Amino acid sequence: MIRVAVVGYGNIGRYALEAVQAAPDLELAGLVRRQTSLGSPLPELTNVRTVQDVTELGKVDVALLCVPSRVAPQLAEEYLWKGIHTVDSYDIHGELADYRQTLDPLAKQNSAVAVISAGWDPGTDSMVRALMEFMAPCGITYTNFGPGMSMGHSVAAKGIKGIKDALSITIPIGTGLHRRMVYVELEDGVPLEQAAEAVKKDPYFAQDETYVIPVDDVQALMDVGHGVCMERKGVSGQTHNQHFQWEMRINNPALTSQVMVAAARASMKQRPGAYTMLQIPLLDFLPGDPDELIRRLV
Amino acid sequence: MIRVAVVGYGNIGRYALEAVQAAPDLELAGLVRRQTSLGSPLPELTNVRTVQDVTELGKVDVALLCVPSRVAPQLAEEYLWKGIHTVDSYDIHGELADYRQTLDPLAKQNSAVAVISAGWDPGTDSMVRALMEFMAPCGITYTNFGPGMSMGHSVAAKGIKGIKDALSITIPIGTGLHRRMVYVELEDGVPLEQAAEAVKKDPYFAQDETYVIPVDDVQALMDVGHGVCMERKGVSGQTHNQHFQWEMRINNPALTSQVMVAAARASMKQRPGAYTMLQIPLLDFLPGDPDELIRRLV
DSSP states (O other): OEEEEEEOOSHHHHHHHHHHHHOTTEEEEEEEOTTTTSSSOOGGGTTSOEESSGGGGSOOSEEEEOSOTTTHHHHHHHHHHTTOEEEEOOOOTTTHHHHHHHHHHHHHHTTOEEEOSOBBTTBHHHHHHHHHHHHSSEEEEEEEEOSEEOHHHHHHHHTSTTEEEEEEEEEEEETTEEEEEEEEEEOTTOOHHHHHHHHHHSTTTTTSEEEEEEOSOGGGGOOOEEEEEEEEEEEETTEEEEEEEEEEEEEHHHHHHHHHHHHHHHHTTSOSEEEOGGGSOGGGGSOSOHHHHHHHHO | OEEEEEEOOSHHHHHHHHHHHHOTTEEEEEEEOTTTTSSSOOGGGTTSOEESSGGGGSOOSEEEEOSOTTTHHHHHHHHHHTTOEEEEOOOOTTTHHHHHHHHHHHHHHTTOEEEOSOBBTTBHHHHHHHHHHHHSSEEEEEEEEOSEEOHHHHHHHHTSTTEEEEEEEEEEEETTEEEEEEEEEEOTTOOHHHHHHHHHHSTTTTTSEEEEEEOSOGGGGOOOEEEEEEEEEEEETTEEEEEEEEEEEEEHHHHHHHHHHHHHHHHTTSOSEEEOGGGSOGGGGSOSOHHHHHHHHO
16 A cells, blocks of 8 residues: 655645545555644544654655645755655646756655656646647647636735635636636725726736626535536548547535546556656556556546 | 658548648658558658658567458568567457556567557547546446447448449447448349348448448548547445537548557557557647646646
8 A cells, every 4th residue: 555645725625635535555554734733633633643843654656746836846845855756736837847847856766756746737638738748749738727716826826905805716618718707705995997997907817808896794605516628629640620629517625636636556567757647657556466557548 | 860660541541641741840751651662652651752662661669560450460470570660550359458467578579569459439428427437436428429330330231142333431420339320232133121231231230220321422422530439427435427429520541540640659658569559548649748738738
């Protein structure tokens, strides 16, 4: 059994505990949280070993870093130095290639494996983009997100003065463009026009068609369902008009943590180094005998 | 440049020539055909070096075996013994795992790489099946083929006594079940009822809802367009109701040969041995600098 520590207990961490426990070849070593001593232990964690330092968990093969992207790189380094494999769902698209290059020598030096950006975008969507591209090398791929809550946009809207709480929903309008529906709870006396203008000027929203809608209770609208529709029309060899489409409707944190669990398994089968999901064979993400899997899936 | 020989000039071989010529990192070494001396050379092949034996082509890195599945294994062995990588689109699902195991030691012994079953099913569909399964390990995947021509079923129908020519179209009726629409040209005096009964009793058709329709000219109905719709509803971690769908509408031989070209490229990046597409990282199927690809696709 592969011994796995879940690090962090936010949205992803909660689902990661479930996903590790559901995996036939993974064993939960425990949960690592910064503030285990604060307040009384959560009732759902009574049967989960919870510690502040991973070394308290004994042998740990892989750590699932269920933390915000900005924090992940430093944490990954700490774990790799301990010789523990790491999996994160680092989602800053513009920086992940450099991040991988930073971790790669460190992982090799410690005979460990890091799998970065193991979520659905980046992650499994990236795999589908690569698949579509080698099936039709010439053409355009559109990634259409939603409908679903955008965490980054919601946090950005919530950070605007006069907005007490916010939920930004991403609506696909085709060809990779999106409309933002931003539901806001305003501070007393703040006019909607003022808040709406501030939202629309924010860099997160400035490029997109954005609607700001006042509501009494943002929490009453919360739903972690999300989705994507990726499309490519392109050319295979010299034959045009080849059409491909990938679509999913999913619980967002449940899928992210499931992908991280699959990447944890895959990390055990790679040579030391840092990897994106594109650099790991699909078979390695699945449990069981390779020849049996080939017989069943190919 | 990777030097590639196309072996065989049937449906797939024709498109493979185009796909090799369209690839930025591949160079066509030539075409290997059994019957180069029969008749006058085909006009479209005037600029293609055509030989009967691959050794006449000088250095060849990879051979694309564009031949029927029953012939592929023996041919793969011949080429591997010469130290030439092989790519085939072997499509007998029940036998491909054993076929890979047979080629694997042979490939290793000759420091060569064989990529088997590199088409769309088996092939890219297999990759999607693996992807869907690690995203939602519990659940059911349905592979719905068509609408499109089934080569195997057409050949089977054509082989029945009293049928001069036949085209079998696969129609998806959902949940992985298919209807067969069989268009037949009958020999003079053969009653439709008799031919239809024979078709429906054939092992290729016996399990499916099958319609036999007489036509004057089967060739006038030929279209190599095909498609698939794969669906999975399953459980990520312990969260149910996750939905995934992969759909494509494609020119069948154009896609198959394009996938073979991508596999030829990937073969150059693997250690000696025999592989299915599930055992090769997605990145290896694409041309270009890996870090640049990661930056663009992940």
